[in-house]
Amino acid sequence: MTIAEKLPPMQTVRGHSFNQDLQRAPFYFDGCDTLVKLFRQRCQELGPKIAHREKDFGIWLAYSWTDFYEHARLIGLGLIALGLKRGEVVSILSEDNKEWIYSDLGIQSVGGIASGVYTTDSAKQLQYLVTDSDSRFLFVENDEQLDKFLSVRDQMPGLSKVVVFDRDGLHEFADDQVIFLEDLYRIGREFLKENPNRFDEEIAKSQPQDTAILVYTSGTTGPPKGAMISHSNIIASVIGSALTLPVTPDDDQVCFLPLCHILERLITVFTPIGLKSTVNFAESPETVFDNVREVSPHVFTGVPRVWEKIYSRISIMANDSTPIGRWAYRQAVKTGMKRAAALEAGDPVPAGTKLAYAFWDFMVLGNLRRMLGFDRLRRGTTGAAPISPDLLKWYKAVGITVLEGYGMTESSGVISINLLEDSKNGSVGKVVPGSQVRISPEGEIQYKGANVFKGYWNKPDKTAETISEDGWLKTGDVGRIDNQGFLFVTGRVKDIIITAGGKNITPAEIENRLKFSPYISDAVVIGDKRKFLSCLIMIDQENVEKFAQDRKVPFNNFKSLCAAQEVRDLIGSVVDETNREFARVEQIKDFRLIDVLLTAEDEELTATMKLKRSFVEQKHKPLIDEMYG
Missing domain, CATH: 3.30.300.30 (ANL, C-terminal domain)
Incomplete structure (x- = not known):
């Protein structure tokens, strides 16, 4: 029997095929039931096309899908040569860059579990995460992050090797437990010569139920817990993206939120592999707005603080302009608000408002969007925290659509999302197709879907507290669902x-x-x-x-x-x-x-x-x- 004959009924959306019944596992996206199988298929299919860009000495350099595959393969094989076994954890401590995702996919492809660590975490927090996850290997970006490891190394006896991405400042450094990324590439090349098919063989072994990544919770109510996200969870999340927030092979996006956060991982790693978009890595969190202006992305996702910061900057700039400039800005936003109100109510925009908006868009708002780097923006999205509905109205008024969504680490990303064609300000949208939301008698939002995590790493008691007796994910959020199916999150149960x-x-x-x-x-x-x-x-x-x-x-x-x-x-x-x-x-x-x-x-x-x-x-x-x- 062929693979095609085994697949459940398929549907095709925007050129991608996937299970029609999202309630039945396993889940397939373009014929693949694990992320690493999909990764290999994309790299073979797209080859020399651009997968991502990164700045080097002020110049944007492009890297192909072939580059992506070859670097991931060398990392994965190098780790096998150093003793990594299937099901073991590897931690990554780095700012966003191409090496982060090379390591991520290299680890997963050979059956390892990738676990991200925030660069803002202290040495003590690093020690906790490495020890709690039983990590065998640790990738660190540079000398600053290496120092954290060195200060607590005696408290991490299970760690075999540390791999450093950037050698700057460490040219004279030597330590038996520490190697550099180029050393790992060399080890991988030597292993590849003797085992030319091993990487593909390891990918073929991947199963939907295998844990692909660990994502640690923020630890606001106790020590951080490692959420186990399976390949099946990830494939379901990619299907959800294709149905709700699709990107195209011609789309550019900017990566700047921490990759160890489930939201950025979904946007920058999973979805581009599924939907073939191009990722541009910001130089640093401090240069994000400059990089956005340079890239002019088609889609852009930011946490509410990012959208608040943009609005604050524009407000201050408007107040600092000339009297006539301030007047023009106020008139443009006022007209934009009238237009946005009509669109939100589902009413036709009055002819006078439409004409006035076209004038102010040409005179003010179009220039504003170009200045921000949003002149090509088709859709902005926000999540990970509540955002003010008034702020979303302002963005709509200036011609920028920002869609609010809702999700959590334990849902492998998105639970609900507003759509370009179906949104309601103040809500977090409708539940992702194929999933369900209910409100408990206590008012808690509870969720059931294919992207619900496997449980917490080595913490079955905490898992039992998070999943109800009848199998629903308890989000800890209070909310309601209106008669049109839009979900509103009104707060946290504990708050x-x-x-x-x-x-x-x-x-x-x-x-x-x-x-x-x-x-x-x-x-x-x-x-x-x-x-x-x-x-x-x-x-x-x-x-x-x-x-x-x-x-x-x-x-x-x-x-x-x-x-x-x-x-x-x-x-x-x-x-x-x-x-x-x-x-x-x-x-x-x-x-x-x-x-x-x-x-x-x-x-x-x-x-x-x-x-x-x-x-x-x-x-x-x-x-x-x-x-x-």
């Missing part, structure tokens, strides 16, 4: 505030409204078992500094900036404006500014720049106590 008066409040909506201000980067509403709501606020450094400089407010550091009365009055006015949109019991009666500049290295922030509520409340307890007398 619900019950005031002293017995009123239940989900703080996410209040926090999102505050974050729409260009002067506020994040906020945590407090009030559980309290008489009223208060708030801890983190200001946007760049924009508030500009505000202070324009008004000649003296300050010499971030702490003194937060202490300035003019700054407190500024934030107070934002809080007052926000309060007008909520019932009295939901209004913020007092606030304090967090006067420490936080980065992803700080325990209060996740790698996607979300404040961890429990850490913030614990670390800034004196500020909270001060507000409640």
